Amino acid sequence: MVIIVTVLERAAELDALASMVRESLGGGRAVAVVEGPAGVGKSALLAWAAQHGHDQGLTVLQASCCAEERGLPFGAVRQLLEPAVLAAGPDERASLLSGVAECCRRVFEPDADHVRISTDPSPTSFPQIHALFMLALRLAERAPLLLLIDDVHDADPLSRQWLTYLARRLPSSRISLGVAHRMGANSAEDTLVAELRTQPGCRWLRPSPLSPRGAADWLEDALGTELEPEVHSLCRRATGGNPYVLGALADDLLRSGIPVVRAELLRLEALIARSLMHHLPVLMRRHSPSVLKVAATVAVLKRVRDMALLSDVVRLDQVAVAGAVTVLEHAGLFEPGPPWQLPHPLVAEALLAQVGEAVGKQLRAQAASSLVALGGSDTEVGDLLLATEPEGLPWRVQVLRAAAQQAMDRFDMRTAREYLARALREPPAEADRAQILARLRITEVHTNPAAADRLRTAVAEEAEPAERARLVPHLAGALTRTGHAEEAIGLLDAFAAEIPEADQESLYRLWAQGILLLLEQSPMLADMWITRGSIGQGLNGHTPGQRFLLATLALQTTLTGRGSHTAVILAEHALGRFDPPTDPMLTGAFAIMALLHADRLKEAARWYKELIANGLERQPPLLRSLVLSQRAKLAFRLGDLHSALELGREAVTLASADQRYRPYAAAQVVHALLELGDIPEATRVCRSAFEEPVGNHWSWTPLLASRAQLRLVQGQHEAALGDLEECGRRQVAGGYDNPAMAPWRSQAALIHGHFGDLATGTRLAREELELARKWGSPRTMAASLRVLGMLTTGPSALEALSEAVTLLETTQARTDLAHAVTDLGQALYEAGQTEPARARLRQALALAEASCAQPLAERAFQALLATGARPRRKRQSGIHALTDRERRIAVLAAEGMTNQQIAAELFIARRTVEFHLTRVYRKLGVDGRANLAETMTEPEQPLPQNSPAPLLP
Missing domain, CATH: 1.10.8 (Helicase, Ruva Protein; domain 3)
Structure with missing residues (x-):
């Protein structure tokens, strides 16, 4: 093996050992205990201390103990003192071994030529212990003595007794003592180590990995x-x-x-x-057996959060397990926990090889049983059961079914399939087998739509109406995804005919599920089915099923752009008697989505608060991801870019790679980052989002549009146009060509204008304006008008941009307003209307800075400079330096509200509150909340006339 005498990253330990050597040179006594697990470098530290002591002129005596010599009386002491006795001449040796130390002759018996070690197996303990102590004192009279003992935990009992005896008498000697002790050894808390630790000034060193x-x-x-x-x-x-x-x-x-x-x-x-x-x-x-047992168990279980669980599985008390865990953490073989896990899969492989596959399965089975008793989650227990052998235990089947349902709720069909397949192997009772098999078929068609035939068989064989109602929508979805949408519609119609007239609630739910399935692939198909079946007529929203269907119809109307007024009416009927404890949370999510895209921002914000207050956090991750994405879009439109970014990131985290709403969540993050000016992070997020194949779901079109925006900022105009054309192809072919969702035409129009093709750009902008007027929301029409104004000149440009600003001023869409006002200000200046241009650009600058939209703020600032104005940068300190958002947060904090309460009050993320409060403290020059109330009550000076207050709500 390579011998590397190194003490890397041991500066503190070397300083302590160096000070011990200095103290020893002065004739004082010094003590050091180097403690740690095997292999952490204790011996290297003692070796360094020995070399340093020699270099400084100390007499250094060393010993290294081993388990094989524990039966040798005074073995460690002989290693220490024998070299000094051997090195002495006959006269000096006689002097050393005279008087009280004479009984050392039973340990060291010199003859004419050498020192012979006594082989007497039963020396008298105390006399010889004291004699050896006196011998050490006499050696120290010649020069200060430094004794260093490595692996002291393996010292024989008599040597440990002698060292303990010596430790208590160090103050009256010129002897210093350093020992290396293995953490977790059987003698970890023996008298010697305990005695040394209590010595005044003891240097207790614990080197880390x-x-x-x-x-x-x-x-x-x-x-x-x-x-x-x-x-x-x-x-x-x-x-x-x-x-x-x-x-x-x-x-x-x-x-x-x-x-x-x-x-x-x-x-x-x-x-x-x-x-x-x-x-x-x-x-x-080199450690106690419990250390290897605990390490192997964690390797088998991969991740352990509960010390009680670990104790139960390894069959050791928690004190022993805690000691073993501490050893493994200090050795670098456990990540510090809880939870405890190994640092690398290769470490786990090495330990698993020692355990063996059969023992590993037994440990997992025991862990699963223990975890159930300790209240572990179904998913945690289910993961353990996947790698165990069947035993025919009913509780296992129930846990695996519950874990599968949770996986299906978060749309993780692959994992759900594994749980269900394992449950069938247990095996389940015959009464449960059919339902488990049916759910297995559901997971199969979501991971492989070609497996629809097996689910079709399960539907045909299922006699229970409620269970058929559960299976049919999944089969219809599989048929739709494999290009058999007409067959899917026929299946849904056939099943609808089976539902008795008395059970209209089931019919409403079936219609809603069918619409959602068809929307997954093509809203146009959903529209055809709704029209053909007269679905949704005569609904008043008095039952949960009706409200669910109304919300689904509001979503379908929004996607297809049939008219915001109609979408709002449907959404309001769905929400009129919405009751989160009894209604599906999707009812609220889809209805609020319609309000958001119809520019009913205040109503949308109020209803999102309602969802949050009624248990949104308990909903499946897929649904939470959708709601958070919508909240991010709402925050973006309100001009709260930091909340938009935070909410969007949380939505992306909740959505796994194969979930349908992940692209939509990623699009919100990219939009916020672009507006904040963080192009590198926007690039990273966009690249990550497109690592998965682009699917057919409507949520991909907003992501394509956001990547086009990113590419425009990066100067990649042709690539951006390609993304927008693909976005348009998908929307037109699918029948969900609503510019409120993804205004691809207006963005493409700007690129054509950049290339000099004003005719194509103007045509696209006018087409989008026509669609926007059909939809009817102010913001959507304003976006099209803004682009049309940018592509034209003269009075036509001013007319289009002025109308865009007027429309946006009727909404709370502050981010869009800031852009439109900037464009109008520049157009006014180009038309020779300098003073109106300056007024608009100052307004735009205030809006942009209030939202922290740095690129837009810079554009408005430069445009103001071009008009000959001398705008002052936003004040960086004092009350007037606060934006409207910061001022509102500061006032609420000064009134005593917590960050969480402020977040709920203003409908923003808690981290956004923290971000703004940090800026408030810096601008006001205060350390925290204690001085905030006094500062915020200071009389305000009027704002300068050329610095209008921000217009954020």
Whole structure:
């Protein structure tokens, strides 16, 4: 093995040992205990202390204990003192062993030529202990003595008694003592270590595993080459920074001849796996058996949050388990917890190889049973059961079914399928088997629509109407996704005919589910089905089923752009008697979505508060992701860009890669980042969102439009136009060509104008304006008018831009208003109307700065400069430096409201409150809330006439 005498990242420990040496040189006594798990570098520290002591002129005596010599009386003491006795001449030796120390002759019996070690197996303890102490004192009379004992936990009992005896008498000696003690050893709390720790000024050193940089330096020194980041990251995680394992790995790498470069990562992983397989058990065996048992159990379970669970599985008391966990954390082999887990899969593989597959399954089975008793979640228990052998236990079937349902709720059909397949293997009771099999068929068609035939069979064989009602929509969805939409509609109609007239609620729910399934692929098909079946007529919203259907129709109307007035009426009927505890949360989500896109922003904000107050956090992640995405869009339109960003990010986190609303959530994040001016982060988010194949769902079109905006900012006009054309193709073909969802024509029109094709650009802008007027929401019409104004000149441009601003001023869409006012101000200046231009541009600057829209604020500022005005940058301190949003938050905080209460009151994220409060404290020059109330009550000076207050609500 490579011998690396190194003390990397041990500055504090070396300072302590150096001070011990200095104290010893002065004739004082000093004590140090170096404690840690095996392999962490205790011996290297003692070796450094020994060398440093020698260099400074101390007499240094060393001993290294081992378990095999525990039966040798005074074995450690002999290692310490024998070299000094051997080195003495006959006269000096006689002097050393005279008087009280004479009985040491039973330990050291010199003859004419050498010192012979006594083999008397039963010396008298106390006389010899005292005699050996006197011998040490006499050695210290010649020069201060530094005694260093490595692995003191393995010292024989008589040596430990002698060291304990010595420790209590150090104040009257010129002897200093340093020991290295293994954490978690059987004698971890023996008298010696306890005595040393209580000594005044004792240096208790606990070296940690090496940091990533330290581990990289270690390996580079050993291998003689600079490591690439990917290589040293792999090595650090696989070793946990444990110096022993690093040294073993360095030795294996050198002997292998494999180039330690990124291109060889696969071969390096295989070598590291073999190295850990060999050396890790050796390291573990240097500890008590409980350490290896706990480590292996965590390797089997992958992640453990509860100490009680770990204790129950390994069959040890919690004190022993806690000790083992502490050892493994300090060794770098556990991530600090809870939860506890191994630093790298290769470490887990090495430990699992020691356990064996059969024992691993037994441990998982025991863990699953224990976790149920401790109140663990169905998902946690289900994950454990996936890797166990069937035992025919009913509780397992129930847990797996519950875990599968939770996975289906978050639209994770692959995981749900695994749970259900495992439940069938347990096996379930015959009465449950059919339902489990039917749900398995549902998960299959979502992961592989071609498996619809098996679900069709399950539907045909199911006699229970309620269960058929559960299966039919999934079969219809599979048929729609595989291009058999007409067959899906026929299936839904056939099942609707089976529903008795007395059960209209089931019919309403079926219609709603059918519409949603068809909307997944094509709102046009949904529209055809609604028209053909006269679905939705005569609904008043008096029942949950009616309200669900009304909300679904509001969504369909919004997507197809049939008229915001109609969408609002449907949404208001759905929400009129909406009762979150009994109504599906989707009812509220879809109805509020219609209000949002119809520019009913205040109503939408109020209803989102209602959803949050009635248990949104308990809903499946898929639904929460949709609602948070909509809240992000609402915050964006209100000009609260930081809340929009925070909410959008949370929505992306909730949506896994295969969930239908992830693209929509990512689009909200990109929009907010672009408005805030963070182009690199917007690029990263966009790239991540498009790592998955682009699907047919309508939520992809907003993401395509947002990527087009990003590419425009980056100057990639042709690529941006390609995204917009694809967005348009999808919307036109699907029948959901509502510019309120994704105004692709107006964005494309600007690019055509950039290329000099004003005719095409104007045509697209006018087409979108016609669609926008058909939809009828002010913001949508204003967006089209704004682009039309930018593509024309003279009175036509001013007319279009003025109308856009007038429309937006009737809404709370402050972000859109800021852009439109900036455009109008520039157009007015170009038309020679300087003073009106300056007034509009000052308004735009205030709006942009209030929203923290830095790129827009800069554009408005530069436009003002171009008019000859000398605008002052926004004040950076004092009450007048606060935006409207900051002022409102500061007032509420001064009144004593918590951050969470302020977030709920203003309908923003808690982290947004924290962000704004930090800015408030800085601008007002206060340390926190304590001085906020007094500062906010100071009399305000009037704002300068050329600095209008921000217009945020």
